[in-house]
Structures are given as structure tokens and as C-alpha cells.
Amino acid sequence: MMVPESHPRYKSLLNRDRIVEAFESGVLAKGGMIAHGRGETFDYLIGESTTDAALNSIKVSAALLVLAENPVISVNGNSVALAKDEFVELAKELNGKIEVNLFYRTTEREEKIKDVFESDINGGIVLLGIDNADKQIPGIDHLRGKVSESGIYTSDVVLVPLEDGDRAEALVKMGKTVIAIDLNPLSRTARKSTISIIDELTRCIPLITEYVREYKKMDRAELLKIVENYDNEENLRNILNLISKRLTSVDLI
Numbered sequence: 001m002m003v004p005e006s007h008p009r010y011k012s013l014l015n016r017d018r019i020v021e022a023f024e025s026g027v028l029a030k031g032g033m034i035a036h037g038r039g040e041t042f043d044y045l046i047g048e049s050t051t052d053a054a055l056n057s058i059k060v061s062a063a064l065l066v067l068a069e070n071p072v073i074s075v076n077g078n079s080v081a082l083a084k085d086e087f088v089e090l091a092k093e094l095n096g097k098i099e100v101n102l103f104y105r106t107t108e109r110e111e112k113i114k115d116v117f118e119s120d121i122n123g124g125i126v127l128l129g130i131d132n133a134d135k136q137i138p139g140i141d142h143l144r145g146k147v148s149e150s151g152i153y154t155s156d157v158v159l160v161p162l163e164d165g166d167r168a169e170a171l172v173k174m175g176k177t178v179i180a181i182d183l184n185p186l187s188r189t190a191r192k193s194t195i196s197i198i199d200e201l202t203r204c205i206p207l208i209t210e211y212v213r214e215y216k217k218m219d220r221a222e223l224l225k226i227v228e229n230y231d232n233e234e235n236l237r238n239i240l241n242l243i244s245k246r247l248t249s250v251d252l253i
């Protein structure tokens with residue numbers, strides 16, 4: 001569908017279009033459409049913009065990604081559908097590692113997603129999690145727990161947009177710093193991850209990249225200062241407070 005740029009909900013309609021296209025091409029799981037709808041609902045509740053709390057999580061995440069020895073960006077059907085190029089840009093500022101990690105893993109979807117990244121693989125991106133996913137996250141069933149040795153398995157910091165709560169928890173148990181992007185502050189993923197960015201992924205990935213670029217010029221001590229007092233529970237409470245204030249004071253006319 002052609003979305004007119006003048007439409008007040010242009011960005012949202014464009015994202016819906018990308019989701020539908022990705023479903024039709026086999027990249028997106030059926031459940032991905034439902035997940036997107038849930039995300040839209042929470043985006044309404046936070047005001048469809050990056051909140052101060054989210055910006056703080058974004059800055060802390062960028063600093064952690066720069067400090068990391070083996071940072072990995074995990075992607076699934078929804079994140080590839082909405083922001084493949086933005087993830088590639090971020091990965092290029094880091095070590096180039098992107099790992100495909102699917103909740104509904106099938107060989108067909110793996111192949112479709114690999115095709116989407118074809119030109120990036122020659123351009124410096126290391127695509128993991130498909131041909132080389134021969135390690136297992138302890139406690140997670142076979143297909144959902146498949147990871148690559150040089151990727152998520154040995155990563156110290158992993159960025160997981162739209163992750164499943166069980167896996168987020170299992171990755172934390174493995175000793176990893178887990179940065180989740182999830183619009184739902186009540187989800188298990190948001191509660192179990194080390195850092196939860198409660199923001200829409202197409203809005204926050206370019207911001208993370210911008211801060212990564214800036215923070216690469218800083219020394220370790222300065223970066224450690226950015227991350228030192230972060231408290232994820234406080235972050236989630238700030239978002240919930242913001243939502244409840246908005247619900248009682250929002251201008252309806």
C-alpha cells in the first residue's frame with residue numbers, strides 16, 4: 001500500500017506496511033503481527049515518543065555496548081521487518097555481529113532472513129545464528145535455545161529487541177548483560193533484563209547508534225560513570241508512573 005506522507009499517522013502506517021510485507025515474504029511469524037499490535041497499544045500509552053526514562057536507558061545501553069568485548073545484536077522477524085538497515089548501521093559501529101534468534105524457528109524463515117541480509121554480509125556484517133547455531137542456551141528448549149558459539153553464546157552484552165521473557169532470563173543467568181527493547185514495561189522481558197529500553201524500536205535504534213558514535217570518543221572511566229547508577233526497576237516504575245499520569249491528564253479534544 002502507498003502511505004501518503006501527509007497522513008497524521010504516516011510513521012505508524014509505514015511500520016504496519018513493513019510488517020504486512022514481511023509476513024507475505026515469509027520473514028515474519030504469524031504471531032509477529034499480534035506482537036506488533038501489542039506494541040502499538042503500549043506506544044499510545046507512552047505518547048508515541050522517546051521518554052526521558054527511555055533516553056536514559058538508551059544512553060546507558062550505548063555506553064555498555066561500547067564497553068563490551070563481544071557485543072551481539074540479536075534480531076528476529078519483527079526487528080528485521082521494521083529496522084534491518086538501522087541494525088546494520090549500529091552493528092557496523094560495533095564488531096559487526098548480528099545474530100538471528102527466532103522464537104518460531106523454521107528453516108524457511110531462517111533462509112528468508114538470510115536473504116534479506118545478503119548484501120550486508122559482503123559489507124562487513126557477520127550474520128550469526130543460522131548456519132553456525134550449534135550451541136544451546138541452558139534451560140531453553142532446543143529450537144528457541146539455539147545460538148552461535150562466537151555470537152550470543154560467548155557475548156558479554158546482548159541487545160535483544162522483542163525478546164521472549166524466558167530467554168531474556170536465561171541469558172541473564174548465563175552472566176550476560178541483556179539490553180531489551182520492549183514497549184511493554186510489564187512484560188517478563190522488561191522485568192528480567194538488565195536494561196529495558198521501553199521505546200519503539202525504529203525510534204530508539206538510530207538514537208543508540210548516535211550515542212555509540214559519541215561514546216566511542218570517550219575513555220573507559222567516563223563510560224563507566226554513565227552506567228554506574230542505573231536501576232532497571234526504577235526505570236520501569238518511572239515509565240509506569242508516566243503512563244498513569246498521562247491516562248488521567250491526557251487532552252482528549
Ligand code: PTJ
Nearest residue numbers: 031032035038039076077102103104162182183184200201
Ligand atoms: O520472529 P520470531 O519467530 O522470533 O517471533 C517474534 C515474536 C515478536 C512474534 C515473538 O518474540 C513474540 O511472540 O513476542 P511477544 O511475546 O509477543 O513479545 C513482543 C513484545 O514486543 C511485546 O511486549 C510488544 O509490546 C513489544 N513490541 C512489539 N512491537 C514493538 C515492540 N517493542 C518495541 N518496538 C516495537 N516495534
